[in-house]
Amino acid sequence: MPLFSLHTPPFTVRVATDSSTLFDDLTALYASDVLRQSSCPQHIYDFHIDYSRRFSGKSRPYHFRTGSEHFRMADAHQLIPTFEWGLNWCVSAYQQQYLAIHAAVLEKDGKALIMPAPPGSGKSTLCALLMLRGWRLLSDEMCLIDPTTGLLQPYVRPVSLKNASIAVIQQHQPGIAVFHRTPDTEKGTVAYLRPTDISWQQANLTAKPAWIVFPAFQPTAEPVAVFTMPKADTLLYLAQNSFNYAVFGAEGFKLLSQLVENTDSYRLEYHNTEQMLALLEQLLC
Structure with a gap:
């Protein structure tokens, strides 16, 4: 499954997805040194996101998850808003240093x-x-x-x-x-x-x-x-x-x-x- 990463201080995120459009769509929103078309095996990421299809049906097939926790399902045309809401959820629910x-x-x-x-x-x-x-x-x-x-x-x-x-x-x-x-x-x-x-x-x-x-x-x-x-x-x-x-x-x-x-x-x-x-x-x- 393709991997990419987001380096938005103070958090880094590794994203696994089977969407063929998500990375390219995000390039309009993020700087090139922030959005990277690969992940580093040695880097310790704050969040590991699985954003992929879980069912074969056409209705809301994409699931945004981190670890074993599920956030939300999304239709293909709503990948971007669900991705952004999902990142907010990760930070608000799991970070405690701030x-x-x-x-x-x-x-x-x-x-x-x-x-x-x-x-x-x-x-x-x-x-x-x-x-x-x-x-x-x-x-x-x-x-x-x-x-x-x-x-x-x-x-x-x-x-x-x-x-x-x-x-x-x-x-x-x-x-x-x-x-x-x-x-x-x-x-x-x-x-x-x-x-x-x-x-x-x-x-x-x-x-x-x-x-x-x-x-x-x-x-x-x-x-x-x-x-x-x-x-x-x-x-x-x-x-x-x-x-x-x-x-x-x-x-x-x-x-x-x-x-x-x-x-x-x-x-x-x-x-x-x-x-x-x-x-x-x-x-x-």
């Missing part, structure tokens, strides 16, 4: 912005727009906190766009390449943006957290409004959205307390994207 929070993370001028938010809040749309305006992407999904330093570890991967956010990105950035638009997934229509060159080039460079912003897209709200978040509320929300807070125990509480104490926290409600971007960059820069 305190992990479901959030987008970007950096500018040495300062990092953390954006935790539930689905539908506009987190990925805002993350993509800031990346395309010169912010360095650390992650669209994972805020990884190094427990020894309190710094944020990048985990650079494609930015996931869903449904209306695809058109928003193309409206604000005409001509931008949006890859692997996949309709009729369980999350609707999904597509991906390739990380910027600077994001790939600095994929090993940690960042110091400076701001925590909770975006909330609300069609009936004011065009844009910003509120200072109480630190206690910020701490509680981060803990609730951490994948492994319970594993870290008292150390997790200490890490999040230090993070909240050393950052400014805001809630951003908006429905006018241009005004929201202008206010956000004025607030943070």
Whole structure:
């Protein structure tokens, strides 16, 4: 079975698949030094993925598995979104060296912005727009906190766009390449943006957290409004959205307390994207 590997710091992944298209499809999303058309027998990979057909039928024949654990089945036309979701599952379920929070993370001028938010809040749309305006992407999904330093570890991967956010990105950035638009997934229509060159080039460079912003897209709200978040509320929300807070125990509480104490926290409600971007960059820069 063909093997290839992904070297996306801080994790490496070996993938075994019988798909004839998966590797070529991923080349649109990953840098050439990250996506490699072979695996090294001597390398100790963090995750070993088996992404191959398990049944001969036509319906959802591909299974994404690591070891004996099964994540999800996929149709051939949904290989890319299921692969990306599967990598998120591997990291959120099995890595324990970093305190992990479901959030987008970007950096500018040495300062990092953390954006935790539930689905539908506009987190990925805002993350993509800031990346395309010169912010360095650390992650669209994972805020990884190094427990020894309190710094944020990048985990650079494609930015996931869903449904209306695809058109928003193309409206604000005409001509931008949006890859692997996949309709009729369980999350609707999904597509991906390739990380910027600077994001790939600095994929090993940690960042110091400076701001925590909770975006909330609300069609009936004011065009844009910003509120200072109480630190206690910020701490509680981060803990609730951490994948492994319970594993870290008292150390997790200490890490999040230090993070909240050393950052400014805001809630951003908006429905006018241009005004929201202008206010956000004025607030943070």
